[in-house]
Amino acid sequence: MTTKRILVVDNEAKMRRILELSLKAMGHEVAQAADGQEALGMIDAGAFDLVLTDLRMPRLDGIGLLTALRDADNDVPVIVMTAYGTIETAVAAMKVGAADYIIRPFEMETIEMAVTRALTMQVVQRENRFLKEEVSRGWGDFIGTSAPMQALYDLLRQAAPARSSIFIVGETGTGKELVARAVHVASGRRGLFVPINCAAIPAELLESELFGHVKGAFTGAVRDRIGKCELASGGTLFLDEITEMPAPLQAKLLRVLQEGVIEKVGGNAATPVDLRVVAATNRDPQQSVDAGVLRRDLYFRLNVVRVDVPLLRDRRGDIPLLVDYFVHKYALELSRPAPTLSPEALAVLEAYPWPGNVRELENLVERAMVLCRGDTITVDHLPAELAPSRTVAVSVPPSPTSPPVDTDDLALRPHIDELERRLIVQALEKAGQNKSAAARLLEISERALWYKIKRHGLS
Ligand SMILES: Nc1ncnc2c1ncn2[C@@H]1O[C@H](COP(=O)(O)OP(=O)(O)OP(=O)(O)O)[C@@H](O)[C@H]1O
Ligand SMILES: [Mg+2]
Structure with missing residues (x-):
C-alpha cells in the first residue's frame, strides 16, 4: 500500500506516540492531535486519508469529531478506539459513520489490520463511485462520446x-x-x-x-x-x-x-x-x-x-475515456488506487490499429495494471508489439556484484542472507528510504521488509 496520511487523535501523549511509531513503521505519514477540537482544526478536505481517534477526550470527544466531519461532508474514514466496557459507545460511533472500532487494550496487529482494511475499503468505495457516476462517458453500459x-x-x-x-x-x-x-x-x-x-x-x-x-x-x-x-x-x-x-x-x-x-x-x-x-x-x-x-x-x-x-480505430477519440474506465474497473477489482497513464503510453494506445477492438484494449489495460506496481502506467507496461520502433527496455535488476564466493564455504544460508541484505539496501536507496516503495521493488510485503530490516540490523 502506498504511503497514506493518518491523523492520530488521543489525549494521552504516550498513546499517540506508540500509535505514531507503529503506523510509521507501516510506511505511513502520521500527525497527532490531543482532542477532537484540535483535530477538526487540522482536517481540511483531503488533508488525511484516515483518522484514528480515541472516544473519550476533553473538549470534543470522538463522536463529536465524527459528527462534525460528516456534517461538513468530509467522508475521511475514521477508526475509533474505545475501552472495554464502553462498547455501546463504539456502536454509537459506527452508527454515525465510523469505519471501524477497536477495543483497548489492543495488539499493534489489530490496529494495523484495521488501518489496512479501512484504507482498502476507501479505495473500493471511491472506485465504485467513479464507475457509477453519471458523467457523460457514454450511454447505458457503453463508453464513448465520439x-x-x-x-x-x-x-x-x-x-x-x-x-x-x-x-x-x-x-x-x-x-x-x-x-x-x-x-x-x-x-x-x-x-x-x-x-x-x-x-x-x-x-x-x-x-x-x-x-x-x-x-x-x-x-x-x-x-x-x-x-x-x-x-x-x-x-x-x-x-x-x-x-x-x-x-x-x-x-x-x-x-x-x-x-x-x-x-x-x-x-x-x-x-x-x-x-x-x-x-x-x-x-x-x-x-x-x-x-x-x-x-x-x-x-x-x-x-x-x-x-x-x-471499429475502435474509427473512434480513437474515445480511447482515453475507455482506458480511464477500464483502469478504474480493474482498480476496483484489485482493491488498489487507480494508476494514471503516462502521456507517452496514451499516445501509443491512440496510434495502435486495434484489430481486437475494445476487448483487446480492455485486456491490455488489465495486463498493464498487473505489471504496473506504482501509480503510473508507462510504455514499459504495454506489449512491445504496440510500439515497434521502441527499443525494448528490459529492466534487469542491477546484479549485486558479489565478492567471489569462497569456494571452501558452500553453505547456502549465509550467502543468501548476504544477498538479501544487499538487495534490501539497494531497494531502500532506490526508493529514497521509503519502506513501502522499497517493499514494492522487492516484491515483498512491508511487514516482511520491516522484519528483514530489523534482522539485518539495517534500521
Ligand atoms: N463501448 C464500449 N464501452 C465499454 N465496454 C465495451 C464497449 N464495447 C465493448 N466493450 C467491452 O469489450 C468486451 C467485448 O465486447 P463484446 O463481447 O460485446 O464484443 P463482440 O463484438 O461481441 O465480440 P466478438 O465478435 O468477439 O464476440 C466486453 O467486455 C465489453 O463489455
Ligand atoms: Mg460476441
Whole structure:
C-alpha cells in the first residue's frame, strides 16, 4: 500500500506516540492531535486519508469529531478506539459513520489490520463511485462520446422499443453483445435476455438447444428439455454468430419466426412463443448470403434494422475515456488506487490499429495494471508489439556484484542472507528510504521488509 496520511487523535501523549511509531513503521505519514477540537482544526478536505481517534477526550470527544466531519461532508474514514466496557459507545460511533472500532487494550496487529482494511475499503468505495457516476462517458453500459457512438446510441434508442428484428454487424470485440443487451434493456420487454452462440454449440445439438426436446427424442434425451426460444419468449433471443448456423436449421428458425410457434425435437405439439430476435455476426452478411452460408430468406427476416458497431480505430477519440474506465474497473477489482497513464503510453494506445477492438484494449489495460506496481502506467507496461520502433527496455535488476564466493564455504544460508541484505539496501536507496516503495521493488510485503530490516540490523 502506498504511503497514506493518518491523523492520530488521543489525549494521552504516550498513546499517540506508540500509535505514531507503529503506523510509521507501516510506511505511513502520521500527525497527532490531543482532542477532537484540535483535530477538526487540522482536517481540511483531503488533508488525511484516515483518522484514528480515541472516544473519550476533553473538549470534543470522538463522536463529536465524527459528527462534525460528516456534517461538513468530509467522508475521511475514521477508526475509533474505545475501552472495554464502553462498547455501546463504539456502536454509537459506527452508527454515525465510523469505519471501524477497536477495543483497548489492543495488539499493534489489530490496529494495523484495521488501518489496512479501512484504507482498502476507501479505495473500493471511491472506485465504485467513479464507475457509477453519471458523467457523460457514454450511454447505458457503453463508453464513448465520439460521433460514431452517438449515432449508434440514437439508432438503438429508436429501434429498441419496436419488435423488429435487429441485425448487428461488427468486427470482433467491438461490443456486439453489449449492443444486443442494450436493445433488450431499452425495449422494455419483461422477459429474459437469452443469448445463444451458434458457433460454440455443436451443430447436432443446436436444434435441441434452440427448440428443446422431448424425453427419448435421441440417445441422452432422458427428460423433456425447454429450449432457448421458449426461455426467451416475452424477452429477447440473441443469435450470436448467426452465419455459423447449419442451413437446414436456418430454414426451421425462419419458420418459427414466421409462425410464432416452436416444436420440440421429437415432439409434435406446437408451443406459441413471443420472440424479439437480435442476431449478430463479425462477417460481411451480404458475402455470407452470396456464398450460400446464410439463407437469403432468413437474412431478410432478421435484417429489418441493421446496426453497424463502430471499429475502435474509427473512434480513437474515445480511447482515453475507455482506458480511464477500464483502469478504474480493474482498480476496483484489485482493491488498489487507480494508476494514471503516462502521456507517452496514451499516445501509443491512440496510434495502435486495434484489430481486437475494445476487448483487446480492455485486456491490455488489465495486463498493464498487473505489471504496473506504482501509480503510473508507462510504455514499459504495454506489449512491445504496440510500439515497434521502441527499443525494448528490459529492466534487469542491477546484479549485486558479489565478492567471489569462497569456494571452501558452500553453505547456502549465509550467502543468501548476504544477498538479501544487499538487495534490501539497494531497494531502500532506490526508493529514497521509503519502506513501502522499497517493499514494492522487492516484491515483498512491508511487514516482511520491516522484519528483514530489523534482522539485518539495517534500521
Ligand atoms: N463501448 C464500449 N464501452 C465499454 N465496454 C465495451 C464497449 N464495447 C465493448 N466493450 C467491452 O469489450 C468486451 C467485448 O465486447 P463484446 O463481447 O460485446 O464484443 P463482440 O463484438 O461481441 O465480440 P466478438 O465478435 O468477439 O464476440 C466486453 O467486455 C465489453 O463489455
Ligand atoms: Mg460476441
